[in-house]
Amino acid sequence: MQEKLNTLKSKLKDITNLQKAAAVLIWDQEVNMPPGGAEARAEQLATLQKLSHEMFVSDEIGVLLGDLAQVDFDYDSDDAALIRVTRRDYDKTRKLSTELVEEMSRTFALGQHVWAKARQNKNFAEFQDTLAKVVDLNIQAAEAYGYDECLYDALLDDFEPNMKTSEVRTVFDELKATLVPLVAQISERVDAVDNSLLQQNYPNQAQWDFSMVALEAIGFDLKRGRQDKSTHPFSISFSVNDSRVTTRISEDTFPSSLFSTLHEGGHGMYEQNIGQSLDGTPLAGGTSLGVHESQSRMWENILGRSQPFWQFYYPQLQNAFPDQLGQADMNQFYRAINKVEPSLIRVEADEVTYNLHVFLRFELEQELLEQRLKIADLPAAWNAKMEEYLGLTPPDDALGVLQDVHWSGGMMGYFPTYTLGNIMSVQFYNQTLKEIPDLPQQFARGEFGALLSWFTENIHQHGRKYTANELLKRVAGSDTIDAKPYLGYIQQKFGEIYNL
């Protein structure tokens, strides 16, 4: 049986290496690639994904998994986890034909360039045919996967394993019931927080330098990772020991580059702290996008938009930007970076309105995939929902329906995980606070090691060994995702800021 296990591992290693090679190609595509390279890159990615798919869905792997199912491994062992996670992946992946996988890969790689150009030209029409193809391929994939309750379940499951659309809808409805009126309430007193000090010119290089300082300070290991710039910030991992993050710097939207860095750094540290024994195996990754996002949102928001963090870093920030911040005190800055204001762009939204952007996408995706909404009517539907949730109408498609890269890259069913991540971030963080009550005092001294260690110990090191629900149960004392702690956090923080 040991021999069968070794054979399985050796096959999975090649497959993982192909997938990691594809990740390098994707990273390069977003960070470095000259425009001329797009077409060939799409072909290269299609080949890598086709081959890794073919190798993975081979009958031989099915037989190995079947044989190994007989063995009674300790549930918590790496081997047991490898077999159960691979079994799940295998059963799902085998449902997609190699042709469909190849077609998806090629379409999605080229789609990002079509989208980037359409966005530049603020013209949805240029992206419409590509999106139609993306929706169609996603429908094909969902039908191939199969589902019980609704088609969207099949896609969501790729990003948030085992989560059902109906469960998401339940927590989202709970959030909506509190957040929509809260946003409306705050909108009435929008002038209570003045963020004009952020609306100055913050030079590019100084922003970059500060983001590098912060990235290293929170514990991102630059010997096993690096930061670059890209149009859309993202993180990706080629190995536990090679994790890449990107940020985007704009001189007049301070400090969004820093928050991008903290956000992607949170993702990157999750990947860096996966156990070395899992490197190069299918277990070396985040267990779900929601859990991944819980890490990025924690470092970005719970930490990066908190008073203790800035107690330590604000003097350094003032040194980096003496003309812009020399006259403002820490409290002014803290309030400014936490100003709640309905806005057009999801990635620049504050903590409270952010989730409304997610609700909008979650709902529109379902309408598109269930073909209740025509692609051509999407911009109008988008704008109507923006008006409904946030009271705003995008002046053009770039600030509306074209703002996100996800659909162009083929990802539908992904957006809800952002809000699931917000919710879980507080579930986990509240537990760390219980166990290490002086965390805020540590942050105020610029010490983040205890926080990172807790997450490494309880979450990161396990990679994909445990599901999101298992992690919640093991370390956060919850049976499942629970919106209440998050709502409590939001109400307390913003109640204080807005004196509600």
Place this chain on the structure above:
Amino acid sequence: MQEKLNTLKSKLKDITNLQKAAAVLIWDQEVNMPPGGAEARAEQLATLQKLSHEMFVSDEIGVLLGDLAQVDFDYDSDDAALIRVTRRDYDKTRKLSTELVEEMSRTFALGQHVWAKARQNKNFAEFQDTLAKVVDLNIQAAEAYGYDECLYDALLDDFEPNMKTSEVRTVFDELKATLVPLVAQISERVDAVDNSLLQQNYPNQAQWDFSMVALEAIGFDLKRGRQDKSTHPFSISFSVNDSRVTTRISEDTFPSSLFSTLHEGGHGMYEQNIGQSLDGTPLAGGTSLGVHESQSRMWENILGRSQPFWQFYYPQLQNAFPDQLGQADMNQFYRAINKVEPSLIRVEADEVTYNLHVFLRFELEQELLEQRLKIADLPAAWNAKMEEYLGLTPPDDALGVLQDVHWSGGMMGYFPTYTLGNIMSVQFYNQTLKEIPDLPQQFARGEFGALLSWFTENIHQHGRKYTANELLKRVAGSDTIDAKPYLGYIQQKFGEIYNL
């Protein structure tokens, strides 16, 4: 038969895509990768190379090639070239076992990191075991390939197809007979050329900016390529439309970064100007390293170290470095960048002594591979030859035997192609001068388009369709490689500078 051809093409496309993916991973490794990533990267490359090897040497491809050999394609057609080049590659590659290919890939990827560290520590002993393994793997490969005259033939053939070691020795002996006494003669009047104006501090950023200007000016298409920095300058191509070059900037060895850029730019333009119809096929590459090097050396030396080039660019260079060059006239600068002086580092050597560095490596490689020289004795043998050819003894291994990346990357039999390239560069260039006599006048106006067009038309566009000898015959009126034009060029140029 058309169907068989299509099947072959489709299989070759996947294989090429795997190889190009590996190229992206190698580029990233040299340009971006954090040190932690080395081990996983070596594994990823090993998988890509193992799979592309397995796919290529499959019996099925052999059968297809056999069947297609029956068809009477026009020799000059893409299809005929694809079949004959693939046949040659196939017959060679099938001789290597998949295990050997995988072992080579892993050893060579890790070898570069061992070498880089050993070089940093100036300590050959740290690299010795790796080099022993590299030599052993090369011997295994050569024995597997087979050879008539000598083992070195089998390796040389990988880089300079069909070239024999004995032919190389003949041209090298002819060069040696002229160059060694010439270097000695110039060494006696080394003070005739003063290059002290280069021995000032030239700021990094201004060097980079000027190199980007020059790269674009000579015709490198930045929409289909890019330049970065790396420890050892190199060029690599992921597609006809995505060609990467690197340079290395040192503030006190001006203008070596510029010459690196011109050199790698020459390689890069060869790759960029291969016919679009060949992109993604095995024909999309240089036909031999010697021909490739003829391009890089032409742009670096025949052009970049010429009077006409600097007639145009020297005023711009003075603007970029007013403190350093404001007081020196163009002729002083021209003489300075052409100073001949025995030195320790090949890549920084002048045009005349450069070849002596190659002779040394060509000879030592043969001794190592024929096991006439023990690895442990290599540094001493290196130093003895440096003394013999250049009258110098390296003060440490970093400036001696550890200076080149090639061996650590597994490449043995590669070095001679540098001098073969020097020789061919003049064979080709003399022909362009015959056809476009006012080229130097064009250069003096900053116009390089006609030169690049000639090479695109006569050499670049064909990729690997014609061998080096076929190209020499078709476009340069020579039956084979010929040292005389190159010696004539050297004697004229340096006779003038040194008043010999």
